[in-house]
Amino acid sequence: MTARPIQFYFRGAVQQISGKPTTRSVLQWLREDACATGTKEGCAEGDCGACTVVIGERDDSAPGGLKLTAVNACIQFLPTLDGKALFTVEDLADGGDLHPVQQAMVDCHASQCGFCTPGFAMSLWADYETRSGTRTREQTLSVLSGNLCRCTGYRPIIDAATAAHARPRVAMDRAPVRAALDLLAALPALEYQSDHTRFFAPRTVDELASTYLARPSARLLAGSTDIGLWVTKQMRDLPDLIYLGAVTELRTITRDDDQLVIGAGATLTEAFAALVAANPAWQELAERFASMPIRNAGTLGGNIANGSPIGDSMPGLIALGASVLLQRGDATREIALEDLYLGYQKSALQAGEFVRAIRVPCGPAAPTMFRTWKVSKRADQDISAVCAGIAVSVRDGLIESARVAFGGMAATPSRAPRCEAALLGQPWSAESVRAAMLALSADYMPLTDMRATANYRNATARNLLWRFWLETAAPATAPTRLAEVSA
Amino acid sequence: MMVPRGVIGASLPHESAKLHVSGRAQYTDDMPLPAGALHAAFGSAPVAHGQITAMDLAAVRAAPGVVKVLTAADIPGENNCGPVLHDDPILADGLVQYWGQPLFLVVATGHDAARRAARLAKFEFEPLPAVLTAEAAMAAESWVLPPVEVRRGDVVTALAAAKYRLQGAVDLGGQEHFYLEGQIAIATLREDDSIHLNVSTQHPTEMQHMVAHALGWRAHQVSVECRRMGGGFGGKESQSSQISCAAALAAWHTKRPVKLRLDRDDDMTITGKRHDFRIEWNVGFDAEGRIEGLALTLASRCGFSADLSGPINDRTIFHADNCYYLDAVAIRSLRCKTNTVSNTAFRGFGGPQGMFAIETIIDDIARHLGCDPLDVRRVNFYGDSRGTQRNVTHYGMKVEDNIAPALVEQLVRDCDYAARRVEIARFNASSPIIKRGLALTPVKFGISFTATMYNQAGAQVAVYSDGTVLLTHGGTEMGQGLYTKIRQIVAHEFGLQVEDVRLSPTDTSRVPNTSATAASSGTDLNGKAAQAAAQAIRARLSAFIAARNAVPPEHVLFTGGRVIAGSEIIPFVDLVGQAYRARIQLWDAGFYATPKIHYDPHTMMGRPFYYFAYGAACAEVALDTLTGESRVLRADILHDVGRSLNPAIDIGQIEGGFIQGMGWLTSEELWWKPDGRLMTHAPSTYKIPAVSDCPPVFNVKLFEGENVEDAIHKSKAVGEPPLMLGLSVFFALRDACAAATGGPVELSAPATPEALLRAIGGLAIPAEAA
CATH class of the missing domain: 3.30.365.10 (Aldehyde oxidase/xanthine dehydrogenase, molybdopterin binding domain)
Structure with missing residues (x-):
């Protein structure tokens, strides 16, 4: 790694940036340094989408070798752009001609105050460039899940998403962008310094391991969907940062008959696609997990290593018996996921040790019945009051294994030992489930906060166990979930 | 013609x-700043109520980039940004009245530098007891303005004579505006003691006056400009004056242009919201549900200062009838003073809370009588304006343009209400976990400022x-x-x-x-x-x-x-x-x-409104009885804008208002810690409707007609009335709760999953499982 400026593709040329703090956000750079004010700040925490921009990365499997994803500029640090391309709302129109997504928004009356509009345009554009053809309503809702609008009530924006594809197609010429990124890829890995902090962007796992071992007080940074807020909300001064986004090996996902191995650097979008493919029971949670731009930026390894008590991937993974592969220097070890968490924001990771991959049993090795659900005030883009992962295997009518894990119920995502014990060895019956529901009440002492009271969390956790029974015991005669009902 | x-x-x-x-589109924050421009940030109080005994700002002043730190003592004119009473300090002087109240202003070379420095102050306080809720204020008789009562007829006798009586109470939450663009002002000094401000504000003239008063100047020295806001919703009516005054003070002290842009968390902490209410009633009615007597108490949490709470609570009184004739009625309005942020204007301006009250009462009456709430609504409608019966409001205004019955009947037909009512009952009978609910609610909203001079x-x-x-x-x-x-x-x-x-x-x-x-x-x-x-x-x-x-x-x-x-x-x-x-x-x-209007604020009688705008919505919801989560499955709206000036824009207002009203009554929950600190101060914790909350079936139509008054091209106002169409969602949820419990429903607003689960008794172990 060598000290050099941050280099990325922007407005048809490679930008070279130095002298900016390592934690300067992409949004601050755009608005204050580049005087590109089309991208707005609405919340500075990745929740409103007014700052949505599109990032281009080299990816041979994507059209034109360029993968385009929408992310929140407010919580992305500027050095993470190194080697990538940045597109903003100002890039869409071709001279005086609006892009089809923009023209469709005008035609459908999809803007009122207009402040959120550039963000919506960018989410729609990323989708437009990624897929051609028509969209289902559900696909559009997913694409726009990270954009809040307070004026329109969304109907005209949803209409615009469809209308854009009815207009003559205008696709970006990706060749010059890819060519520019290829040149950047030939540069040495980034080691950027500003003031007193440094930003390392190793490109191999070995480089990552040695860099971290040499600087164990540095902070690992992946999607910055949490660490970004330490700066924008808590105004913390961060130590040296080691960025995982350039370590391509870390994004690898492999699957065989018995297991799915997800590299810690795989984005949540990539990881959930693999989890859903392995077990469709992940589908609902995958859609409700944060929002599209957060899933595009955040990583499964980050969600796990961060260890938040309300991290939504962990209850399901713990229930499935997932383990984490840890690496420190050359040494690796593997532990059960639930054993990673020692207490509130305390993990079993040693100094200089990082999560390399997540191993999830699948196929014959997986439990026979599995569900994972989150419950929150709002359907999309919310933080769970309660998140459940429940896995039960039954042989000859008796419960052979039961793994029940919850988020939002304790200081860490954790299993419910009394509940599991009440199930184990019992007949798979309503009576057993009822007993387990009672036992569950003794497993946790949840908090009361702005998301829910302790009473509600306890009741909902119990009720989700009951839903598990209803959905798995017998063919359902009546709906058990809102998604199954329509007017 | x-x-x-x-x-x-x-x-x-x-x-x-x-x-x-x-x-x-250029918003205030997008404007190029002149060279040398500075940025400001507020320093805030970490207690809800207390006397400051020491404020050490040395570390703030020494922080990188800081140019100036201002306190109340640095205000050359009046330290007030309250629009009616002068009870709202720009910077608190000694007495802290709510958690997060601005105490000082940092002016620095950058936005980030100012915000970071603002956190470095050290305070000592002598804590004072904090009154945090409307109920606590009622017990303490703590008011920002004296209680008000509007009466008609003899309620005591009417209640005693009524065949049926019901008493009830409900808590109704507030609402954060969540305009996507936060509060912001840029102040630039000009020659000869004059100043120009670019402000994101709904009320430039008030900004002009407030800035002049704060500087000790006269109005012609101050100009205020606004090209567009990134949303307002009432939150930039009076609330932008604290921002404007602070920016102007900073510019005056530093002799440099100053921008003050509130970060989202600061914005949500220090700007007022829709008033939350405690509502209590005693109603008498006949066998058809016709209201014969009503005693209603409407107690709102105003916060620490009056702001616009007087006219807002007046409008709550004026809309406690919605579309219904109230014969013998006594409405008591309590304007509670609390140690919380000062609540303010929000789309509907108190009207939605009045309508929520009467619709809750109607719904209770229907469930008590075992009939469809729509039928109880129908028997209570105002009479025909051509007759002499049942067509004068409790504040003495004749309802001359009552199209509510016709509009409602058209929507009943258009949305196939009767058949869906039957189908939903059939569904619920065979669906133990998911319950569906249906409600059709009308809106009648008075158009004009109730303070006649503003018209x-x-x-x-x-x-x-x-x-x-x-x-x-x-x-x-x-x-x-x-x-x-x-x-x-x-x-x-x-x-x-x-x-x-x-x-x-x-x-x-x-x-x-x-x-x-x-x-x-x-x-x-x-x-x-x-x-x-x-x-x-x-x-x-x-x-x-x-x-x-x-x-x-x-x-x-x-x-x-x-x-x-x-x-x-x-x-x-x-x-x-x-x-x-x-x-x-x-x-x-x-x-x-505006012609024709007159109103006596002392008797609270007159014709405060030039005309009424009407509408109705029918919402269908599904409720998950295991988690309390819910979804809107379908919404049908018929709304009256007179002769539309621009149907696309009017439909945009109607749809947006409906969704915003729905958010107020469902997912948007304001939550304070027991120490008075607001914990839902950003979109991560405060949940306005997202795209997937838009009903999958959403039919919106304009009612054919024209304004009977000579409004511009016979159109009608459309900004606020559609917000109250969102009431249909709440009452559809109440209907779903009734389907779940089979009995009366006590449901507080917002109807969060927790509130709904509580309403159906679901916090206990489910019956089938126990």
Whole structure:
């Protein structure tokens, strides 16, 4: 790694940036340094989408070798752009001609105050460039899940998403962008310094391991969907940062008959696609997990290593018996996921040790019945009051294994030992489930906060166990979930 | 007479739509700052109530980039930003009255530097007991303004005589505006003791006055400009004055331009919200559910200062009837003083809370009698305006334009209410876990400021010698399409295309003494004023061309970019050029004052409203009885905008209002810690509706009709009334709860999953499982 400026593709040329703090956000750079004010700040925490921009990365499997994803500029640090391309709302129109997504928004009356509009345009554009053809309503809702609008009530924006594809197609010429990124890829890995902090962007796992071992007080940074807020909300001064986004090996996902191995650097979008493919029971949670731009930026390894008590991937993974592969220097070890968490924001990771991959049993090795659900005030883009992962295997009518894990119920995502014990060895019956529901009440002492009271969390956790029974015991005669009902 | 319409009634896009989608619409934060500009940030109190005994700002002053730190002692004029009573300090002086109240202002070289420095203060407080809720304030008789009571008839006798009686109480939560663009002001000193501010505000004139008072200046030294806001919703009516005053003070002290932009968390902590209410009632009714007597208490949490709480709570009283005739009625309105942020205007301005109260009572009556709430609504509707029965409100205004019954019956047919009611009951009978609910609720909303003097507006129209038109008026654009409609109105007067007409930013130095763009009245007032200005110019042009063609001036036509006078047909631009050379005045000002209205605030009787706007919504929901989560499955809306000036914009207001009202009553929960600290101060914790909350089936139609009053082109105001269509969602959820419990329903608002699970008794182990 060598000290050099941050280099990325922007407005048809490679930008070279130095002298900016390592934690300067992409949004601050755009608005204050580049005087590109089309991208707005609405919340500075990745929740409103007014700052949505599109990032281009080299990816041979994507059209034109360029993968385009929408992310929140407010919580992305500027050095993470190194080697990538940045597109903003100002890039869409071709001279005086609006892009089809923009023209469709005008035609459908999809803007009122207009402040959120550039963000919506960018989410729609990323989708437009990624897929051609028509969209289902559900696909559009997913694409726009990270954009809040307070004026329109969304109907005209949803209409615009469809209308854009009815207009003559205008696709970006990706060749010059890819060519520019290829040149950047030939540069040495980034080691950027500003003031007193440094930003390392190793490109191999070995480089990552040695860099971290040499600087164990540095902070690992992946999607910055949490660490970004330490700066924008808590105004913390961060130590040296080691960025995982350039370590391509870390994004690898492999699957065989018995297991799915997800590299810690795989984005949540990539990881959930693999989890859903392995077990469709992940589908609902995958859609409700944060929002599209957060899933595009955040990583499964980050969600796990961060260890938040309300991290939504962990209850399901713990229930499935997932383990984490840890690496420190050359040494690796593997532990059960639930054993990673020692207490509130305390993990079993040693100094200089990082999560390399997540191993999830699948196929014959997986439990026979599995569900994972989150419950929150709002359907999309919310933080769970309660998140459940429940896995039960039954042989000859008796419960052979039961793994029940919850988020939002304790200081860490954790299993419910009394509940599991009440199930184990019992007949798979309503009576057993009822007993387990009672036992569950003794497993946790949840908090009361702005998301829910302790009473509600306890009741909902119990009720989700009951839903598990209803959905798995017998063919359902009546709906058990809102998604199954329509007017 | 039918008004020729042309651009009037056309679904033209928002005048800034192309700028919005391309990122070129300039908001206050996007304006290039002059060299040397500084940035400010507030330092806030970490207690809800207390006397400051020591404030150590040494570390703040020493922080990198800090240029100046201001406290209350640095305010040369009046330390107040309260619009009615002078009880709202710009910077608290000694006494802290809510958690997060601004105590000092840091001015620094950068936004980030100012915010970081603001956290370095050290305080010592002598804590005082904090009153945090309306109920606690009622117990302590703590008021920002004295209680008010409106009475008609003998309620005690009516209640005693009624066949049925019900008592009840409900808690109704507040609402954060969550305009996407936060509060912001830029203050720039100009020569000779004058200052110009760019502010994201609905009320430039009030900003002008407040800044002048804070600086100890007079109004003509201050100008305030606003081209557009990134949303307002009432939150930038009075609440932007603290931001404006602080920015102006900082500019005055540093002699440099200063921008004050609130971070989202600071914005949500220090700006007021929709009032939350504690509502209690005692109602008597007959076997059909007809209300015979009602005693109603409406207690609102106003926060630490009066702000606009007086007129807001008045409007709650005025809308406690919604569409229903209340014969013997006594409404007591309590304006509770609490150690929380001062609550303020929010789309509907107290009206939604009044309607929530009466709709809850109607729903309870129906469930008590075992009949469809729609039938109870019908028997309580105001009577026909042509008769003499049941058509005068409890504040003495005759309901002259009652279209609610006809509008509701049309929606009942359009949405297939009766058949769906049957189908949903059948579904619920065989669905133990998921319950569906249905409700159809009407809206009647009074249009005008209840303070009569605010019902005035001015505009200025300039026709340049090349035939182009530039106009400005006293209203502000916050996304509602005001500029678009005014542009249509003026283009119509000259027979031009809207592209020939531009609007310049709203500016107190161009149109003075403006009212807030509020009370849904922006188009009604400013549209008429702009029309008057345009008509004055047109009259001169007509006289000029009529004279040479020997036709009466009123026979001159302005259409399609041409002017027709007898046999002469001349392009508008040519006539204008000739008129200029003939030394005819091509610009003018227009003024409008709403007729007919009068209101005595002491007796609370009169005609506070020029007219009513009506609407109705039918919502269908599904409720998950295991988690309390819910979804809206379908919504049907029929809404009255009179003769629409722009149907696309009106439908946008209706849909957006409905969703915002739905959010208020479902997912938008404000939650305070016991120490008075607001914990839902950002979108991560405060949940406005997201895209997937938009109903999958969403049918919105405009009611065919026209305003019986002479409003601009016979249209009706549309900003606020649709918000209350969202009540249908809450009452559909109540219906689903009733399906789950089979009994009466006690459901507080917002109907979060927890509130719903509590309402159906689901916090206990489910019956099938126990």
